[in-house]
Amino acid sequence: MVNNRTKISNITPWLFILPSLLIIGIFLLYPLTNSIYLSLTNYNFVYSDKPEFIGFENFENFFSDSYFMVALKNTFYYTLVFFPLLILFSFLLALLLNSKIKGVGLFQSAILLPIVVPLSLAGVMFTWILTENFGILNHLLGNILRLPQLTHFWLGEKETALNSLVAVGLWKYVGFSVILFLCGLKSIPSDIYEAAKVDGANPFQRLIYITIPNLRGSFLLVGIWSIIQAIKVYDQVVVMTKGGPGNSTMVLYLYAWKNAFEYFDMGYAQAIALFTGALAFIISVSFNIILKPERK
Numbered sequence: 489m490v491n492n493r494t495k496i497s498n499i500t501p502w503l504f505i506l507p508s509l510l511i512i513g514i515f516l517l518y519p520l521t522n523s524i525y526l527s528l529t530n531y532n533f534v535y536s537d538k539p540e541f542i543g544f545e546n547f548e549n550f551f552s553d554s555y556f557m558v559a560l561k562n563t564f565y566y567t568l569v570f571f572p573l574l575i576l577f578s579f580l581l582a583l584l585l586n587s588k589i590k591g592v593g594l595f596q597s598a599i600l601l602p603i604v605v606p607l608s609l610a611g612v613m614f615t616w617i618l619t620e621n622f623g624i625l626n627h628l629l630g631n632i633l634r635l636p637q638l639t640h641f642w643l644g645e646k647e648t649a650l651n652s653l654v655a656v657g658l659w660k661y662v663g664f665s666v667i668l669f670l671c672g673l674k675s676i677p678s679d680i681y682e683a684a685k686v687d688g689a690n691p692f693q694r695l696i697y698i699t700i701p702n703l704r705g706s707f708l709l710v711g712i713w714s715i716i717q718a719i720k721v722y723d724q725v726v727v728m729t730k731g732g733p734g735n736s737t738m739v740l741y742l743y744a745w746k747n748a749f750e751y752f753d754m755g756y757a758q759a760i761a762l763f764t765g766a767l768a769f770i771i772s773v774s775f776n777i778i779l780k781p782e783r784k
Contacts, residue, residue, distance in 0.1 A: 744758075
């Protein structure tokens with residue numbers, strides 16, 4: 489009887505986690521395993537009967553594919569601009585929202601509103617805003633502020649198209665990052681600030697020596713999250729520029745999609761997608777190692 493009860497008690501926890509294991513296996517492990525296999529094959533799913541195993545040839549082709557190198561460069565550029573700007577803006581806005589300035593509640597609603605807007609819808613909205621002839625931004629610069637030299641074909645010029653996509657990404661994601669920083673600010677005991685005031689620390693010193701060190705975990709979380717969002721950028725590129733003008737806004741995930749559903753080269757597309765995911769993982773882990781909070 490005791491042995492039976494022991495067996496039942498050992499099986500019971502597995503019965504509770506079995507549904508989660510099934511979901512993970514069906515929707516995560518199987519697709520990932522299949523993607524890894526396809527990345528090692530030459531498979532045109534329109535004309536080929538079955539995948540042809542070619543080993544790591546798809547990955548070796550990266551170095552001779554000029555379009556891939558352009559997509560990689562654009563992805564890196566987007567990440568290097570988006571990542572620090574998102575951290576800076578969201579941190580400064582979190583400090584503002586955490587203050588006791590009158591009317592900050594209305595400002596808070598304006599910052600957090602983009603969270604509920606789908607990125608595809610935001611892309612359509614900003615496409616109209618950035619249009620050359622009747623866009624709101626050019627109308628504001630040229631007709632209201634009388635600065636026609638600042639007007640551009642924002643999404644049609646190579647010099648401004650990718651930066652415009654960065655701006656849309658910042659508008660969309662800054663609200664969520666502000667929430668993460670606000671949670672960190674609320675967790676800092678007020679007694680520390682009071683003690684610092686008594687010791688004669690000015691606001692800048694309290695920011696440098698109290699606020700920022702205590703937000704190390706928040707900086708880590710926002711940093712990793714922003715890196716992942718930047719490397720997997722796709723939605724606003726498809727909606728706003730489709731990789732143009734030329735290939736000036738072609739990014740890795742869009743290039744993977746084009747290989748899969750325009751060129752029907754599923755093996756090469758899977759190799760690009762796996763490379764992009766591995767790139768996001770490696771950079772995130774490196775950032776975590778650099779900024780990981782010290783254990784007390």
